[in-house]
Amino acid sequence: MDAALATAFSVALPAWLVDDLDGISARPLATAPQRMSLANELADRNWRAGNGGPFAAIVVDAASGALVSVGVNVVLESGLSATHAEVMALSLAQRALGRWDLGADGAELELVVNWRPCVMCYGATMWSGVRALTIAGEGAEVEALTGFDEGPMPSDWAGEFERRGIRVSVGVGHDDAIEVFRAFGASDAVVYNARGS
Amino acid sequence: MDAALATAFSVALPAWLVDDLDGISARPLATAPQRMSLANELADRNWRAGNGGPFAAIVVDAASGALVSVGVNVVLESGLSATHAEVMALSLAQRALGRWDLGADGAELELVVNWRPCVMCYGATMWSGVRALTIAGEGAEVEALTGFDEGPMPSDWAGEFERRGIRVSVGVGHDDAIEVFRAFGASDAVVYNARGS
Numbered sequence: 001m002d003a004a005l006a007t008a009f010s011v012a013l014p015a016w017l018v019d020d021l022d023g024i025s026a027r028p029l030a031t032a033p034q035r036m037s038l039a040n041e042l043a044d045r046n047w048r049a050g051n052g053g054p055f056a057a058i059v060v061d062a063a064s065g066a067l068v069s070v071g072v073n074v075v076l077e078s079g080l081s082a083t084h085a086e087v088m089a090l091s092l093a094q095r096a097l098g099r100w101d102l103g104a105d106g107a108e109l110e111l112v113v114n115w116r117p118c119v120m121c122y123g124a125t126m127w128s129g130v131r132a133l134t135i136a137g138e139g140a141e142v143e144a145l146t147g148f149d150e151g152p153m154p155s156d157w158a159g160e161f162e163r164r165g166i167r168v169s170v171g172v173g174h175d176d177a178i179e180v181f182r183a184f185g186a187s188d189a190v191v192y193n194a195r196g197s
Numbered sequence: 198m199d200a201a202l203a204t205a206f207s208v209a210l211p212a213w214l215v216d217d218l219d220g221i222s223a224r225p226l227a228t229a230p231q232r233m234s235l236a237n238e239l240a241d242r243n244w245r246a247g248n249g250g251p252f253a254a255i256v257v258d259a260a261s262g263a264l265v266s267v268g269v270n271v272v273l274e275s276g277l278s279a280t281h282a283e284v285m286a287l288s289l290a291q292r293a294l295g296r297w298d299l300g301a302d303g304a305e306l307e308l309v310v311n312w313r314p315c316v317m318c319y320g321a322t323m324w325s326g327v328r329a330l331t332i333a334g335e336g337a338e339v340e341a342l343t344g345f346d347e348g349p350m351p352s353d354w355a356g357e358f359e360r361r362g363i364r365v366s367v368g369v370g371h372d373d374a375i376e377v378f379r380a381f382g383a384s385d386a387v388v389y390n391a392r393g394s
Contacts, residue, residue: 009288123315192297
């Protein structure tokens, strides 16, 4: 294994998503239902395209809804287990804005995801500088319907966000999110958690 | 903000580390102290070089010590808050091996880090496919000495690893790790947690 150590890696959004960014940028995102509708739709397209799990995330200006970034889970396409939708959206937002702190200069950015983040993305959200997290749901339904392991979350996960200045909103677009997970679970798509279990 | 959505990002190891990879690859890594000695040394060099926090990680074959990847925290250099040492080492290992599951084909890979991972890297480790995690320590010393927020961890964090087939070893190279954190804390280096607190 010592032949060639990798010294860099790059990750890209799937081609279908890049091709559709003009259309996505034109969508109204003023309200929470509009924002989650986009996340749910991209999550559904993503697993059907074979890029990764049924998860999508967007970063928007919390007040105006101006779109800052779009992310989907590309674990299968990228070959990198950390490339969940939240990590993609947050990293692309940081690339677009040129800074590791999305909350710098008083910016109030919001991460919108089609379910509660897994434990990795929980931390990634916490360190990103976003000031708000909006999710369609938080329960065990996603694990039951899809087979993905979301990891052990601290019991007061939302309170830990709030204490760090990150507002949490739960429940918008819930039924649509469940439908995406149900369709994924009924398919033979790959559940990629690499735990050997 | 809708002028140009980013569609990809790339991350590289710092130049000083790339320049030294031949030397690093030649080091004996048969034992746990040898492995942690490398992690502690790279962690110390990393913050002094200004790339990011005082953290480093390596992925090795658990039995032989063959080096698979090296990572350091490059949050400041990359401008991406997710580029902690563990995410770098795990992603570069996955790039080198060409797969998102480091545990595929019966591989027994070990992640060696100079302290317990933050909550994000806890999840990143869990999803990576490594079969072992070796850390120099797990206590609040790193937060007290450096000022970094490590996030809320589940109380039985190690048991959650073990139940997923990931062995945990704590304590090797502990005093050297503390010395790195102490030196960082005594400096005026940037503590980059983006929580506005």
